[in-house]
Amino acid sequence: MMQIPCPWCGPREQQEFRCGGEAHIVRPADPAALDDAGWADYVFMRRNPRGIHRDMWNHVHGCRRWFYLARDTVTDQILAVYKVGEPPPEVDADAPGTAEPGR
Amino acid sequence: MAEIDMRRRAALPADVVKPVACDTAGIRLKQVPHLGKINLRLDAGDGTAAQALADLGVALPTQANTVAGGAGSRTLWLGPDEWLIVTPPGGEAALLAQATQALAGRHIALTDVTDNATTIGVAGPQAASLLAKGCPLDLHPAVFGLGRVAQSLIGSVDMILECTPDALTPGERAFLLHVRRSFARHVWDWLVDGAREYGLTVEG
Incomplete structure (x- = not known):
């Protein structure tokens, strides 16, 4: 279990939250031009890295707000928490392009 | 014919909230309907x-x-x-x-x-211990003292938990649980069951 610092409510247990998967996936700018492989890539393919990952989380049993988390998938150490609309902060050992969509 | 105001019916009926007395009660439960x-x-x-x-x-x-x-x-x-x-x-x-x-x-x-929620009052010296059995919040008085509120879980049920002064014991904390009306019976039974080891008074 993790203790997650909700940007609004403060530290709470993980069971109050739901993970919304990988963050910062940008919707294709011209959806009509996308072929099936492009759609599959956008909808299904995720990076699933060993190491630093940026998740979306919802404080579903608390304030019900979405926010972002930078987390190490090996240790579950939380490296950064930031609100929607805030620029993603750099985190230690953050590989170049980690915050980018794509793989 | 008398008109029945549906909103005046408490979520927990009288046969559930039966007054129980206990001299050494660690927990005092009551329903606070119609807030x-x-x-x-x-x-x-x-x-x-x-x-x-x-x-x-x-x-x-x-x-x-x-x-x-x-x-x-x-x-x-x-x-x-x-x-x-x-x-x-x-x-x-x-x-x-x-x-x-x-x-x-x-x-x-x-x-x-x-009508979305009803309120259950939990008081007594073991109130925080009872809630801690099913609530992931830190209920230490230094963290969750008077005037604090949080949305969290009790058992697996959403609640709004409010810390208020205990009416009977000045200086002590009591708690108000605002829970969905349809979950009130489950939460009440859960609290009664959890309070068994502490001694329970139900205020009718």
Whole structure:
């Protein structure tokens, strides 16, 4: 279990939250031009890295707000928490392009 | 023929909330039915709206997880732009009308959610221990003292937990659990079961 610092409510247990998967996936700018492989890539393919990952989380049993988390998938150490609309902060050992969509 | 006001029916019937006395009770449970509840969505940065509400006696807490107000209505912080105004039973309709008028023309939402939840009072020296059996919050008095509120879980049920002064024991904490009406029976039974080891008084 993790203790997650909700940007609004403060530290709470993980069971109050739901993970919304990988963050910062940008919707294709011209959806009509996308072929099936492009759609599959956008909808299904995720990076699933060993190491630093940026998740979306919802404080579903608390304030019900979405926010972002930078987390190490090996240790579950939380490296950064930031609100929607805030620029993603750099985190230690953050590989170049980690915050980018794509793989 | 007598008219039946459905809203005057408590979520927990009298055969569930049966008075129980215990000389050494660690837990005192009671139902607090019919508290008026108004959900408020508002831009927290709108100072004039906060002032308009203050003129009606509604205080807006801007600090997370806190309660403002007192004897009349009190306001529970639910989120950065969301509050729950709790009024004495029957007080919600008049306040809703006044607040709707006072905030007319603004980008806000005022919703009467009185019937959404009912309230269970948990008091006694073991109250925090009982809640800690099924609530992931840190209930230490230094963290969750008087005037604190949080949305969390009890068992697996959503609740709004409020820390209030204990009416019987000055200086002690008591708790109000605002839970969905349809979950009230389950939460009540869960609390009664959990209170068994501490000794239980039910205030009818």
